[in-house]
Amino acid sequence: MGRLRAGVLVVALAALGARPLPTDAADSPPTVADVVAGLKATYAKVTSVRADFNQVRHDVITGKDERMRGRFAAKRPRKMRVEILPPNAVTVVADGTHLSIYTPKQNQVVVMKDLGGAASSMGVLLDDFDRIDTIFDVALVPEKPPVKLTHTLTLKPKQAGAAPGLRLTLSKQKFLMQNLVIEDQAGGSTEMNFLNIRLNPDLPDSEFVFVPPPGVQVIQQ
16 A cells, blocks of 8 residues: 555646747756756646546555556645546545545545645645755756757755655746656655646646545544
8 A cells, every 4th residue: 555655646746838948048058057047937837737648657565566557636726636546546636735646546645734745755746846846855866868858957855754756857948847756765766657648627626625435444644
């Protein structure tokens, strides 16, 4: 459950936007400050997001890859819903205060009271993009030939106990998130690719309320 939960939590991510780098930066390699500034400017205008994702979790102990598909939605302030599709179905819902993780196969839901404390280990929440360089030590991965159409950032959480590190890949010019890799404490990783991204959709607050099905064990943490 622990490893699966870690893989699920990383999908609580912010939305993706479109804002080019300044014109004078087009003729010279961008700096990490350029990319962070563009990312912040983009997400400042995003209040909600919906997307699908494909996920691969690599387990260093077994040497096997576990593949999942799902969908997620996020909305300010600090609301999200993540659904991993069967056969490994898991639903994660954050209402802004509590985080609920429902695993049908185990017939249980784990409820965490402090969403804020889990933020950096879940990746980057929509509300936190404007302070990404406060939460993380950010570095821009040097580009090597052949020339790619993406920027890749490494993010090292400053908060103790969070995920060891993340790699965030964005499209150039528009800063669309294409890929996210999250390292775990055991040395494994979870890689996610994003599809069908919709910015600022109309998401009702009811979508971010989780009511446990009858008979489900509720574990408070």
